[in-house]
Amino acid sequence: MAVIARPRAAARADVADRFATENRVAGLNILVAFLALGLGGLMGVLQVLQYNSIDLYKPIKAILPGGYYQGLTLHGVLNVLVFTTFYIIGFLTFVTARSFDRPLVNPGLAWFTFYFMTAGLLIAAVPILLNQATVMFTFYPPLKASGFFYLGLTIVVVGTYFLLANQVLTLRAWRRDNPGAKIPLAAFMSIVTMTMWVIATFGIAVEMLVLLLPWAFGLAPGTDPLLARTLFWFTGHPIVYFWLLPAYISWYTIVPKLAGGKLFSEPMARVSFLLFLVLSVPIGLHHQYTDPGISQIWKLVHFIFTVGVFFPSLLTFFNVVASLEHAGRSRGGKGWLAWIFALPWNEPAFVTQVFAMMLFAFGGASGVINASYNLNLVVHNTAWISGHFHLTVGSAVALTFMGLTYWLLPYLSGRTLWSRGLGLAQAWLWIIGMILFSHFMHMLGLAGMPRRTMIGSAPYVLPAWEGLLPFTMVGGLLMFASALCFLVNMLMTLTTGKRVEPGPVTFARALSGPEDVPLFLDRLTPWVLSAIVLVAINYGPTLYFLATTGRFNIPGLSPW
Amino acid sequence: MILKNPEKFMGYLFEVAWILPSIAIPVAVITAVVLTAFAVGLRVPDVAGRIEPKAIAVTEPFDEPGLRELAPGKYQAAMIAQVFLFTPNEIEVPAGSEVTFMLTSRDVIHGFKIVGTSVNMMVVPGQISKLTVRFDRPGEYLIVCHEYCGSGHHVMSGKVIVR
Ligand code: HEM
Ligand SMILES: [Cu+2]
Numbered sequence: 184m185a186v187i188a189r190p191r192a193a194a195r196a197d198v199a200d201r202f203a204t205e206n207r208v209a210g211l212n213i214l215v216a217f218l219a220l221g222l223g224g225l226m227g228v229l230q231v232l233q234y235n236s237i238d239l240y241k242p243i244k245a246i247l248p249g250g251y252y253q254g255l256t257l258h259g260v261l262n263v264l265v266f267t268t269f270y271i272i273g274f275l276t277f278v279t280a281r282s283f284d285r286p287l288v289n290p291g292l293a294w295f296t297f298y299f300m301t302a303g304l305l306i307a308a309v310p311i312l313l314n315q316a317t318v319m320f321t322f323y324p325p326l327k328a329s330g331f332f333y334l335g336l337t338i339v340v341v342g343t344y345f346l347l348a349n350q351v352l353t354l355r356a357w358r359r360d361n362p363g364a365k366i367p368l369a370a371f372m373s374i375v376t377m378t379m380w381v382i383a384t385f386g387i388a389v390e391m392l393v394l395l396l397p398w399a400f401g402l403a404p405g406t407d408p409l410l411a412r413t414l415f416w417f418t419g420h421p422i423v424y425f426w427l428l429p430a431y432i433s434w435y436t437i438v439p440k441l442a443g444g445k446l447f448s449e450p451m452a453r454v455s456f457l458l459f460l461v462l463s464v465p466i467g468l469h470h471q472y473t474d475p476g477i478s479q480i481w482k483l484v485h486f487i488f489t490v491g492v493f494f495p496s497l498l499t500f501f502n503v504v505a506s507l508e509h510a511g512r513s514r515g516g517k518g519w520l521a522w523i524f525a526l527p528w529n530e531p532a533f534v535t536q537v538f539a540m541m542l543f544a545f546g547g548a549s550g551v552i553n554a555s556y557n558l559n560l561v562v563h564n565t566a567w568i569s570g571h572f573h574l575t576v577g578s579a580v581a582l583t584f585m586g587l588t589y590w591l592l593p594y595l596s597g598r599t600l601w602s603r604g605l606g607l608a609q610a611w612l613w614i615i616g617m618i619l620f621s622h623f624m625h626m627l628g629l630a631g632m633p634r635r636t637m638i639g640s641a642p643y644v645l646p647a648w649e650g651l652l653p654f655t656m657v658g659g660l661l662m663f664a665s666a667l668c669f670l671v672n673m674l675m676t677l678t679t680g681k682r683v684e685p686g687p688v689t690f691a692r693a694l695s696g697p698e699d700v701p702l703f704l705d706r707l708t709p710w711v712l713s714a715i716v717l718v719a720i721n722y723g724p725t726l727y728f729l730a731t732t733g734r735f736n737i738p739g740l741s742p743w
Numbered sequence: 744m745i746l747k748n749p750e751k752f753m754g755y756l757f758e759v760a761w762i763l764p765s766i767a768i769p770v771a772v773i774t775a776v777v778l779t780a781f782a783v784g785l786r787v788p789d790v791a792g793r794i795e796p797k798a799i800a801v802t803e804p805f806d807e808p809g810l811r812e813l814a815p816g817k818y819q820a821a822m823i824a825q826v827f828l829f830t831p832n833e834i835e836v837p838a839g840s841e842v843t844f845m846l847t848s849r850d851v852i853h854g855f856k857i858v859g860t861s862v863n864m865m866v867v868p869g870q871i872s873k874l875t876v877r878f879d880r881p882g883e884y885l886i887v888c889h890e891y892c893g894s895g896h897h898v899m900s901g902k903v904i905v906r
C-alpha cells in the first residue's frame with residue numbers, strides 16, 4: 184500500500200470506482216426496466232381508450248396485428264414481468280454491495296446475470312411481437328404460445344438465481360472479515376428477498392420444464408391445465424412479494440433518511456421480512472378460490488395463512504409511519520398529525536415514495552376482500568382486481584421504483600435529476616390519476632364488468648358501466664402523462680443533467696438498531712427450513728392429488 | 744438496561760401497542776369469513792370430478808346440456824364452454840328456484856360469472872365446475888366469460904332469465 188497522502192478528490196473517485204461494476208450493472212438493468220415500463224404504459228393508454236370506444240388498434244394493425252389482446256399481453260408482461268424483475272435485480276445488486284460496503288465478490292457473475300436475463304427477454308419478445316404468444320402474462324395452458332415464449336421467460340427466471348449466488352458468496356466473504364457482526368439491514372433484506380424468490384420459483388420451474396416446454400415444442404401431446412395453473416400460482420402469489428419487498432427495503436432504509444429521520448425499529452423490520460420469507464409461498468391457492476378440482480378445505484387453509492401475512496404487513500406499516508413521524512418531529516413538526524407538514528414535500532424522491540405508500544394502503548384494503556375466501560366470489564376476475572393491483576404493483580411498487588430512481592441517479596449516472604419540479608409534478612399526476620383510475624375500476628368490478636376483456640367491443644355492456652368507464656380513461660391518461668414526465672426527466676438527466684461526485688451511500692440508522700437484534704434474527708437457515716416445511720404441508724396434498732389424477736392429454740389451442 | 748433509556752422504553756411500549764391490533768385484525772377477519780362460510784353456507788367451488796374433454800358428448804350431464812328439474816324448485820343447469828360461446832347460452836327459471844350450475848370446457852380455460860349473484864367460477868378443460876345459487880328476484884342476469892380465452896373473448900356471454 185502506498186503511504187503517500189492522496190488529495191481528497193482522488194480518494195472520492197476511488198470510492199466510486201470500487202463500485203463501478205455494481206453501478207453499471209444496476210444502471211443497465213434499470214434502463215431496460217424503464218424502456219419496458221414506457222412501452223407497457225403506452226399499451227395501458229390504448230386499453231382505457233378502447234374501453235371508451237376509441238379504438239387506436241386499427242391504425243397500428245401492421246405493428247400490432249393481435250390488437251387489444253396482444254397489447255394487453257405486452258402490458259402485463261412488460262410491466263409486471265420485465266419492468267419489475269430487471270429493476271429489482273439492478274436495485275438489489277446495488278444495495279447489497281453498498282450495504283455490505285464491499286463490491287460483490289464476483290463482478291463477472293454480476294455481468295453474466297444481466298446478459299443472461301437480457302437474452303431470455305429477447306427470446307421471449309420475438310413471439311410476443313409476432314402475435315405468436317397472445318396468452319397474457321399468466322400464459323394459462325391450454326392456450327398455446329410459441330415454445331420460445333416459455334423458453335425466454337424460463338431463462339429470465341434462471342438468470343435471477345445468479346444474483347442470489349453472488350449475494351451468498353459476498354455474505355460469506357463479509358462474515359469472514361467481520362466475525363460476530365450483524366449483517367447490515369439493507370443487505371440482510373436483499374438476501375431475504377432473493378431467497379424467498381428462489382424458493383417461490385419452484386412452482387414455475389416445474390410448470391415450465393415438465394409441462395409447458397415439452398408440450399410447446401411438440402414432445403408431449405398435451406398438458407394438464409389445472410396442475411399447470413396451480414404450479415403457476417405457487418410462484419404467482421409470492422412473486423408479488425418479490426416485487427414488494429424491494430420497495431419495502433427502500434421504505435425502511437432509504438425513505439427515513441430522505442425524510443431526515445431514523446428507522447423506528449430494526450428488529451421489527453427483520454421480523455417482518457423473515458415472516459414474509461416463511462409465509463409468502465404457502466398461500467397461493469387464494470388465487471384459485473373459484474377453481475374446480477381443488478378442495479374447499481385447502482382453499483380455506485390458504486385463506487387463513489394469507490390473513491397471517493397481514494401481520495408482517497401491519498408491522499411494516501407501523502414501523503414506516505413511526506419512522507416518518509420521528510422525521511417530522513426531528514424537523515420541528517408538532518401535534519398529533521401536524522408533523523406531517525414538516526416532512527420534505529419538495530423532495531421528489533421522498534414525495535413519490537410516500538404517495539406510493541398511501542396508494543398501497545388503499546390497495547391493501549381491497550386486497551383483504553380479494554383474499555377473503557367467499558367474498559372473492561364477488562370480485563374474482565372483474566375490473567375490481569385490476570383496480571386493486573394498479574394500487575399495489577402499479578403504485579406501491581412502480582411509483583416507489585420511480586422515486587427511488589431519482590435518488591439513485593447520481594450514483595448510477597454521476598448526474599443529478601434534471602428537473603425537481605417535473606419530478607414533483609410526476610408524483611402528483613400519478614397519485615391523482617391512479618386514485619381516479621383505480622376507484623372507477625373497483626366500482627366497475629362491483630358492477631360485474633369482467634377484466635381482460637375488450638369492453639369497447641363487447642355486445643353486453645350494462646348501463647351501470649357506461650357512466651363509470653370515462654373516468655378510467657381520464658385517470659389512465661393522467662397516469663400516462665406522469666410516466667412521460669418521468670421518462671423525459673430521465674432522458675434529460677442522462678444527457679444534460681448537472682455532473683456531481685456522489686458521496687458514499689448511507690442508509691437510515693435505526694432508533695432501535697443492530698445492538699437490539701437477537702441472533703435468531705440474523706440467521707437465515709432456520710427460517711428457510713421452516714418455509715420449506717410449511718410449503719410442503721400446504722401444497723403437498725393438493726399437488727399430489729392433481730399430479731396423480733391429471734389427464735396430461737389436453738392438446739391446447741391458439742385462438743387469436 | 745432498557746429502563747435506563749426512556750426513549751427506547753417508549754419505543755418498546757409503542758411496538759407492543761401496535762403488535763396487539765396487528766394480531767387482532769387478522770383474527771377478526773378469519774372469524775368473520777369462517778362464520779359466513781359455515782353458518783351462512785357461502786362456499787367456493789369444491790372438487791366435483793374430472794371429465795374427458797373428447798367424451799363430453801357421451802358424459803352425463805353434458806350429453807344433454809340444458810336445464811333439468813331435479814325436484815320441485817330445484818334445477819340443474821349443465822352448460823358447455825368453448826371458444827367463444829356457452830351451450831346453452833340462455834336459461835329460464837321461475838323466481839325462487841335453486842339452480843346448480845355444472846360447467847366444463849371443450850378447449851381452453853373460460854370464466855363463468857353471473858352478474859349480481861355469487862356464482863363465479865373458472866371453467867377448466869378436464870374438470871367439472873359446480874356452484875349452487877337461489878334466484879329470488881325476477882329479472883335478466885348477465886353471464887360473462889371473465890377469463891381471456893382468445894380473440895373473441897369479449898363476445899362470450901349468456902343470460903339467466905328469472906320469471
Ligand atoms: C400508464 C398507465 C396505465 C394504464 C392506463 C393502465 C391501464 C390498464 C387497464 C385498463 C387494464 C385492464 C385491461 C383489461 O383487463 O382488459 C390494465 C391491466 C393491467 N395492468 Fe395496467 N395500466 C397502467 C400502468 C400499469 C403499471 C405501472 C403496471 C404495473 C407495474 C400495470 C400492470 C397491469 C397488469 C399486470 C394488468 C393485467 C394484465 C392482464 O390481465 O393480463 N399497469 N392496465
Ligand atoms: Cu396473492
Ligand SMILES: [Cu+2]
Nearest residue numbers: 853888892899
Ligand atoms: Cu371464454
